[in-house]
Amino acid sequence: MDKIADGLSAEVAVSYRFRFRRDVPHEKETVSIEQWFEEGADWADNFYLLFLPDAPPTTDLRGDAEGRLNKLRTVSEEPTIELLPKPYRILWRPPHAAVFGGNKLPEELLSALVEFASLENQLRQLEAKTAGYLEVCKNDVSLTHAVGPSDLRRQAHVNKMTEQIVSSQMELVRLTPCFDNLYGRLTSQTKHILEALTEKARVWDDRIEALEDQLESLWDLYELANDRLTEFSYFRQEFWLEWAIIVLLVLELGVMFWEALALSRG
Secondary structure, three states, X not given: OHHHHHHOOOOOOEEEEEEOOOOOOOEEEXXXXXXXXXXXXXXXXXXXEEEXXXXXXXXXXXXXXXXXXXXXXXOOOOOXXXXXXXXXXXXXXXXXXXXXXXXXXXXXXXXXXXXXXXXXXXXXXXXXXXXXXXXXXXXXXXXXXXXXXXXXXHHHHHHHHHHHXXXXXXXXHHHHHHHHHHHHOOOHHHHHHHHHHHHHOOHHHHHHHHHHHHHHHHHHHHHHHHHHHHHHHHHHHHHHHHHHHHHHHHHHHHHHHHHHHHHHHO
8 A cells, every 4th residue: 555655646647535425516525545545434425435547657567556456345245346448447346446547537537427326326225224123123024914902012113114114115216217317418438437337236137126035025024014003903903892792781781680679679
């Protein structure tokens, strides 16, 4: 890392950190190479991008940068994605990316990579939420077929889970067309780069489809659990209401009997 840092200058290389903000422009900050490689960085809503153009001294430093990137502990356990759109070589491993080649980094390509990173970050956070729901639901499967009096205490939990799942479904509905909207604003070359990145990041074929299926299954589970709890609560109330009516009828019969008995003696 020291070799990289010592060899770079502001004239030939640049390293950025972007802080993602929903519905407002992302914050852009020029950072040092050390910060770009910092493993303890706050990754939740940050994106780090390094650009090394075709100019000395950067050409001899790309291998060092790539090796460092591959060894970083990142938010993704998957291997680094590599794209080779002439004249660039792009390495992608959230929350880091590196662009090698060319004389400068076009503003459109920079903006597109940042916006894609923001969308992919939102998708990744939604995946993490859904994974948490799937763990929680393991303890709630029994509510889908047989419930008892003690299970009624879990109604508030079922309601909360239902609300969170619906919220996640709506978040996915909002997020999905954002990728298409991004492509529509780009020129041909940048669009091809983003489409290739989307394919290698498995945004459509695996991740969004998997989220749709998982959230739908979770919704079905908690809808069924809610139905069972509601039915049991209703029938339980009906049961005690019927018993209350029976008791009242018995009391009324008792009163009538004593009145009749009193009249017969009189």
